[in-house]
Amino acid sequence: MAETGTWTLKSGLAQMLKGGVIMDVVTAEHAKIAEEAGACAVMALERVPADIRAAGGVARMSDPEKILEIMSAVTIPVMAKCRIGHFVEAQVLESLGVDYIDESEVLTPADKQYHVEKHPFRVPFVCGARDLGEALRRIHEGAAMIRSKGEAGTGDIAEAVTHLRAITSAIRELGKLDAHALRSKADEYRVPLQLVKDVAEKQKLPVALFCAGGIATPADAALTMQLGAEGNFVGSGIFKSENPDKVARAIVQATTHFTDAKLIAEVSRGLGMPMRGIALEAIPERERLAVRGW
């Protein structure tokens, strides 16, 4: 008997994406450039985060027409974003046949209290996290992949580094705790003790951990990998740069050979202007995306 939509299948697809780069694309043409450059998946969007940020207003799921256009343009997996807690947008995306749903803080949250209950879906979900507690709460709800949040659409890597370090150092700390302290952690994180125990023992999340939010250069991509990410999401960093095609290839290579400084130097040569970017400090607290979700 064949089974579909199992945890192994959902978390397994994320395992297949490891070591790779998932690129934000807004047109079929972008999607083809991304695939050609070696992206392991694309995120189908109407606007990249930098433009969402610039446009303001309520950001929602993309037009299904747009998503389908991108799905038909490439053979690599296609992801799409739904608003936090908007389970109907998620149902719509599942019905379109997208390969992964990103329940994303880049869009305006639809529910102030709950995230989508992700276990009942056949399609897998990726969710953002700033720290280990947030990551484990999302996994407990059924997220089959975690990405550190960073601050999307900025081209500033600082927040991505902060969030990634928060997650990996908290995992190391768990390894030093006794049974009593692990129970307190489970209470603090509001997740079952078993989940905390598993992470403490294996010294890694039970799902793939990627990095997102602010990667703009090959060196940024290699930095997150050296800090423990298993792959990268790159949004505005590619198609807001002067040479998207070259930047895309360079970021893919730097992600694969993240400890090879010579290679990173080689692929970084003559890339032209990266996305202009906006430093985190220049963004008022209430306009920051990473604080969405809890």
Add this chain to the structure above:
Amino acid sequence: MNGSQSAAGKRRRVGVLGLQGDFQEHLEVLREIDVEPVDVRRPEHLEGVDALIIPGGESTTISKLSDLYGLTEPIRERARHGMPLWGTCAGAIFLATRVPGRPQTILSLMDMTVERNAFGRQVDSFEADLKVPKLGPAPFHAVFIRAPKITEVGKGVNVLSRLDDGTIVAAQQGTLLATSFHPELTPDRRFHRYLVDLIDRS
């Protein structure tokens, strides 16, 4: 005889192409069955490797990187000279001589047609128990993720397993092995041991 050691008592070294995909899972399985795992990212990493696994991942991505770093040709040469080579999922696409929709195949070593994403998109991914007579009577629990189908095999290729509907999902041609599923994601180690046994016969 201990399957992980050669007649001379040397510990087996099995490489996993570590460019993209779930190569880490394969490396861990190899460690578990007492084989020395080698993460192969550069042509020089192939030296001294007794067999090679091409992992699951995105075949487009892996093949582009493999060409870029000059790995494709050395792998083909080694395999032609008898190094056992096993492709799981994306890796099976790597080995095939015919891939519909892709004019240029990658290694073109196994006389078979492999159709990409042939079961549909991620929501159609599935798990199933397979009969694999070569591995003994117990069923092999297999995980298919956006899996390819082996739609046709040439005379020199042995079919190792089929789904109930007849679809070929595992095949062997001499020391070349292809599976459309992921034995590295389940606890059954028989396929990995089978590859190690091929070293002795190569």
